[in-house]
Amino acid sequence: MNNLAQNAGIKQDHYLQTIKKTPFYNRQKEWDKVNQWHRWGEYTVCDVFESIAKEYFAIRNSASLFDLTPMSKYRIKGPDALAFMNRLVTRDMSKIKVGRVAYVIWCDDAGQVLDDGTIFRLGENEYRLCSQERQLEILKRNAIGFDVEFWEETDEVAAISFQGPVTCRILRNMGFSDVETLKLFDLRYFDFQGEQILISRTGFTGDLGYELMVSPDKAEALWDAIFEAGKDYAVRPIGGNALELARVEAGFLQAGVDFLPANETIRPGCTRSPYELGMHWLVKLDKGVTFNGRRALINEQKNGSRYRFVKLDVEGNKTACNAYLFDRKNGKSIGATTSTAWAPSAKKNVALGYVEMPHGKSGDVVWAEIYYQKELKWNRVWAKCLVVDKPFWDPERKRLTPPADF
Amino acid sequence: MTNNYDILIVGGGHNGLICAAYLARAGKRVCVLEARGSFGGAAATEAITDKCRASTGAQFLYQLHPQIIADLALEKHGLRYARRNLPTTVLATDGKHLTINHDQLTGENVSAADQQAFSEFMDEMQAFAKIIGKLIDQPPMDIFDLDWDDKINSVKLGWALRFGLGKTRMRELLRIIGMTMFDLADEKFDNDLLKGALSFDSVLGTQFGARSSGNVLKYLFRHALSNKSEMDLPYGGMGSVVNAIEKSAAEAGVGLRSNAKVKSIDVENCRVVGVTLENGEKLIAGTVISNTDIRTTVLDLVGSRHFEADFVHATTNVRMRGVAAKLHLVLSEAPDFNGLDPELMKGRLLIAPSAEEVELAYNAVKYGELSERPLMEISIPSLCDDTVFDGDSDGDGDCHLLNATVQYAPYALKGGWNDENRAELIERCITQLERYSPDIRGKIQHVELLTPLDLEKRFGLKAGDWDHGEMALDQMLILRPVPGSSRYNLPLDGLHLCGASAHPGGGVMGAAGRNAARMILKGEAK
């Protein structure tokens, strides 16, 4: 190894490391019955531990643990932190007080979405940004002229998503007193074995649930404490497949699936504005300060959008996977589905997708041409799809504070 | 004094004044705010000694648009010339100098073939310059959102390119536009001095060498900007040109405030509302036009937070890196350049003995160093302008001023500028001059050197870049100063640019100021 680099403390063996294991890896491995893993960021994460059905129903009926560690996490800190955040994202961040989390979306100057994610306001001048995609380059660009520091903390924070109707009960069993007073999108620090644990009432399942963040060396202790406190509540780890089902059912967007980050697209027309993703409520054109994409989005409001994001209630039981959408049966192609599922709790065949304007208003009908295979043979059906407004799954318990006790 | 205007202009360089004059003539209430005690920016006549005053920044006038001279009645307001149609003489150490007068070459070593080739070359350049000139008079087209004027202009341009130029010349234009002058000149001519001069005109003011690709475009641009490449020395120095513009502006009703440095351009609710001066005074206007460069405007005066991030990023990447210094030598008597005809001494003199020498001089600057043998563009204004000296320092009435632009001296000099390397540069300049005028050292009575850092301090030229952003293909035309902002509008409501940062760039030209005024008036008419 190069001595100079070594002396300068530059790690030179990073390329030897093929893939990282999260601090929850060993504990998760104990549950692994099918050996289905994939890469997320630099880490390996599980698709399914045992069966997608068991795991999905843990989310909806008991308690589920999903390893969030690979999610990109950044700390942003400094006197200009609020101004920085407010310029970065389309929401009015001055409305997000200390102790709150905000779901946000951010754009490039052309008003095209780069990513969505959550911003945790940890202190007056301190935030954590969590996102699917890497953001360091974007943060760097955004920091020009702002008195802020920022750094990536993905590896320094062990994060786990704890979702399901009995999760609050289990957290109380763990001794986190008053955790039941956390409202949706609240965050709070609690003591945990001599350290601090950050608990927020957030998640990607459309259900009651929390996200827990600790230092990596407390990860296994946290895992064990959850199972100990939840031994009567059928807690189980879940893989990405069950989570995917829950998030489509809840109607949440996934970067790279329902939209492509604008900085990674090449072809014209392949990016999306927040309006084209149905995120009108996240864009505050009149927040009084400039933010990325503002001028383009004002123009889009004036001149109209190209696409509309749609949630579809699909007729029949064949999922509209990779399906084109048409204005009529055998009509003109107007869009496509991007995420699909048979939604077990909503008991509906659902899809997320896009259509060209002005199609796809709430209550409209569009048609999907669905191809499916049965023992090598391809079949095709036309399915009528109803455009719906509300998420397919939106139980009251998601918001109820304090949550129901069990 | 009112503090409420329709339009405030930050910076009273010649472009700011011209922009103001046009706007005031269209009925706007305009005020120009200039940081310095006098107007004109890098177009200035200033004291060099207590008895000598001359152009301390720009010295040759060859780009000021005739339309501006007419519109603003500059001759009525005092614009005069000390000498017009200056010939350019490229100095040779052996006294066999080369003089260029339009397309005519004179000198001992000029071959008939070179003369023939040069006439053809100049004819061709003139034809190309005419085409490019069409791009300069206009605000750059917005090719992604053509309005009617753009469409008409683009048809005219296409027509001129294809039918005006003809097939052969159009091909030639496309062939040479990305070339290096080193190769192009080498292809056409034998004479080293000629190749040196062409190379010099392709790199002046820019961190380019003779072998930098795309410098032919810069040469063409320079031609297109100039009035048939006629060069004049204004009587009273460059400051007198500004005085005429100033008077015209004042007559049109422009408010003119010097010693009024703008501290910030103020923004409320995502639009410009006015400015705050260094002394705390606030002035109100819905439109603010900046005559200073884009980086200073965006990053220092407005603040990056009032712009979107990609634009800010693009702005921080605008290359600004001055490479020229200014040398003023007061001489006890007229210099002698190895017997150069005194008439030709009243013209423009170049030290650029060959394309190789231009490239060699450039090598140093790549590494943050001073050229060993710097290139020079020289005038001796005292030979034709009686305002330069107000009595001699030695009283015998034959003092002269040698006014030289010196290249290359990088703004970002390795180790930073200090007394030592400043003295080193002066020494290298004088040694270089001695090669062409062996007895000059003994005649020097006073030396003033303005390094790029001094130019920044004195004229507010960021990084010593008098073009307010390097004139390279990626920063020209619709890409100037940054893509998406080429039409004098910055992406902040009410904020505009009118200086050299904007198309068509630097030089005492006024085109940016005039175009900006037209665009602003047109925007309002819509």
Ligand SMILES: Cc1cc2nc3c(=O)[nH]c(=O)nc-3n(C[C@H](O)[C@H](O)[C@H](O)COP(=O)(O)OP(=O)(O)OC[C@H]3O[C@@H](n4cnc5c(N)ncnc54)[C@H](O)[C@@H]3O)c2cc1C
């Ligand atoms: C050494 C030298 C030699 C040159 N030779 C020639 C030549 O021979 N021929 C030629 O055509 N061109 C020449 N040029 C280039 C030419 O001088 C410039 O390109 C031109 O003057 C730029 O004009 P401008 O009005 O756009 O900007 P500037 O002249 O730069 O004017 C900008 C003005 O804004 C003011 N300002 C900046 N910040 C503030 C603030 N915050 N508040 C208030 N005011 C502010 C500055 O003080 C300045 O007066 C030369 C330049 C130099 C330096």
